[in-house]
Amino acid sequence: xxxxxxxxxxxxxxxxxxxxxxxxxxxxxxxxxxxxxxxxxxxxxxxxxxxxxxxxxxxxxxxxxxxxxxxxxxxxxxxxxxxxxxxxxxxxxxxxxxxxxxxxxxxxxxxxxxxxxxxxxxxxxxxxxxxxxxxxxxxxxxxxxxxxxxxxxxxxxxxxxxxxxxxxxxxxxxxxxxxxxxxxxxxxxxxxxxxxxxxxxxxxxxxxxxxxxxxx
Ligand code: GAR
Numbered sequence: 001x002x003x004x005x006x007x008x009x010x011x012x013x014x015x016x017x018x019x020x021x022x023x024x025x026x027x028x029x030x031x032x033x034x035x036x037x038x039x040x041x042x043x044x045x046x047x048x049x050x051x052x053x054x055x056x057x058x059x060x061x062x063x064x065x066x067x068x069x070x071x072x073x074x075x076x077x078x079x080x081x082x083x084x085x086x087x088x089x090x091x092x093x094x095x096x097x098x099x100x101x102x103x104x105x106x107x108x109x110x111x112x113x114x115x116x117x118x119x120x121x122x123x124x125x126x127x128x129x130x131x132x133x134x135x136x137x138x139x140x141x142x143x144x145x146x147x148x149x150x151x152x153x154x155x156x157x158x159x160x161x162x163x164x165x166x167x168x169x170x171x172x173x174x175x176x177x178x179x180x181x182x183x184x185x186x187x188x189x190x191x192x193x194x195x196x197x198x199x200x201x202x203x204x205x206x207x208x209x210x211x212x213x214x215x216x
Contacts, residue, residue, distance in 0.1 A: 004031040004188035007083035009074070009091040010038050014045020015173055016089035016110055016180050021052045023181030030188035035081040037074060039093055055081065061093060071099040078103075085187060088142065089180065097144035105194045107142040108187070110180055112172050114138060114154055119147035124168040127159065133213045135159055135168055137176045139183040141194045150194045153183045158213030 006024075008017050017036060023029050036049040036056040049056035057077055064070035078086060088109040100107060113123040114136035127135045134156045143149035155175035159168065186192045191202050 001028065001030065003029075004184070005034045005082050005084045006031050006184065007078045007081060007086045008033055008036045009086060009088050010036060010043065010045040011040050011092040012043050012045060012090050014043065014048045014090065016176055017045050018048050019177035019180050020087065020089065020184065021048065021054070023184070025052075029181070029185065031085070031184050034083050035077065037077055039070075039074075039091065045090070067096055068098070071096060075099060075102060085184070087180070087184065094146055095142070095144075100142055100144045103142075105141055108152065108183065109140055109142050109147070109149070110176055111138050111140070111147050112169070112176065113147075114156060115140060115147055115151060124172065125165045128163060128165060128168065133159055134211070135172060137172050137179060139179055141199070150197060150199045152186070152192055152199050153179050155179055156211050158211060161214075 006020070008020060010017050020033060024032050033054050036045070036054050038046050038056070038058050039061045041058045041060055046056050046058065059070065059073050059077060061067075061070045064073065084106060086103050086107045088107070111119075111123070113119070113127065114134065115138040118126055124135060136154055136156045138151055139153045140151045141149040155178075157168075157171055157175055186204065191204050192199050
């Protein structure tokens with residue numbers, strides 16, 4: 001079976017990387033991880049990659065004079081490993097438009113909010129502060145503007161009355177871990193593609209159930 005060749009970019013604990021590793025372990029999953037790149041040394045995600053016998057490479061941004069040379073090294077590494085789709089999985093550096101445009105429509109990101117709400121950092125705390133009834137997470141194609149680009153998949157997560165930042169982070173991550181492998185599968189199967197500022201779908205089941213919180 002043909003497998004889409006992934007490059008996964010991380011900066012930290014790598015639980016989303018783990019979700020992709022676990023999905024790729026199934027013989028009938030249509031993607032495989034070619035390389036894991038971390039911009040930070042000694043992070044837990046690198047251990048996860050090593051444990052799964054993956055090629056894991058640290059490209060520490062601090063070793064480079066500027067962002068361009070750092071990104072050139074990342075680009076070279078992805079190209080050397082024949083990567084077809086780059087998955088940002090908790091990769092916490094903003095990428096320049098040069099890099100993003102080089103990988104246009106072959107670069108996706110996961111973000112812990114219902115975009116376009118709550119771009120940037122501390123999304124869960126900000127949602128709680130605002131008292132919104134739903135938080136969520138989003139997988140999208142990357143465009144040069146931060147946390148922007150055609151939306152592939154989202155989960156809406158009800159916020160409980162006794163929700164804390166910690167509980168909301170944990171709850172959101174469980175949805176992230178379900179969604180990332182599912183979104184990559186859709187791409188690998190040719191069921192989604194970026195079309196203008198949106199995504200076009202083919203043969204996908206959207207469901208028609210809304211979620212209401214609190215339940216009426
Ligand atoms: C995840 O919640 C991911 O959505 C978020 O960082 C966490 C990484 O966790 N990404 C961003 O905020 C990107 N803007 P992980 O390293 O355990 O996958």
